Amino acid sequence: MIHHTNQPRYIKVVQIGDSYVGKSSLYQRYDQGKFINSLNLSVLDFYSKTIKLGEEQIKFQFWDYQSCQREVSLSQIFYKQCSIVMISYDITNRYSFDRAQLWFKDYNQKKSNKLALIALIGNKCDLEQQRQVSYYEGKQLANSLGMLFFEVSSKTGYQVNELFESLISQAINFN
Template sequence: QEGSHRLPSSQCMVVLLGSTSVGKSSLAYRYVKNDFRDSLPTVGCSFFTQMLNLEVASIKFEIWDTAGQEKYHSVCHLYYRGAHAALLVYDITNKETFNRAKLWLRDLEKEFLPDEILIALVGNKTDLAGEREVATEEGEEFARTKGLLFMETSAKSSHQVNDTFMAIAQELLQREREEASHHGLLTADLEESRTGTRCC
């Protein structure tokens, strides 16, 4: 099928990026299995799939959970090349992980054109709000200036985990619709210029 990389051909590759122990694996596990697992650091990359059925399309998420450790940083490039969306995950109780998320964003900006990939900034571990080092407003403001989706989640309590993936799916479908209608207009314009007029 032509344009199989595009949505809503139902396949959506999402890559999770961020420092080690911010909860990337736990987020993926919570979304796919609806369970919490305080997991050991990911080695290289792990992979999950999950179907999301919307009224307009069924989307099969392919979720690539990358390792946060520095030694795997260069390997992660291999995983996000074909991605439709990226989640930049940080831990709201650790300011350094927020700064690292900004560095990941810089990497993505080098790799992709602005409209080529949808990026969401995700502050995880809202269940530890008492230890918060990154204010919600700070995350929101950074996301707004960079044109990113923004969400705060807790893999542990399940807070907004499903909402995050739903928001990504809806935004991607919206972009797809806009692109399709844009192409439709172009086609109509070409037809008009070819026939000289649309009217009989």
């Protein structure tokens, strides 16, 4: 779909998942091009970035939700009008992967009527020797729930730009 105004198009991205899976570091790698080992424990972080895709200005709003591992409850306001939902897990932490289905369920129970792209993101691929969740398992879960699937490393930058570029361009065509 082509957007024919001088106003930027807004794409709201909500990233959810357990604490310490690398959600903040993932966005910061994309935004700043470097790894920042973030131990930010605020409940919600909001980042904004304007990018140019072809001739179009895109205002990319990134909502990074931090939660306690015991609590998956998330207010509907965070999901409202989102274009992309990123459900992140740590490939070296089986528990965070197992809980990805709970995050998916939480989103589906509380989402607005707007359709959003949903992607399952396996982070920390630089820690291959400590891997507890295989690429195949991640891909299989994503396929079974109708999600896109990516594996990335916030630390090395592996596939981070490709992830965001793919999601943003698909969201523009999707919405």
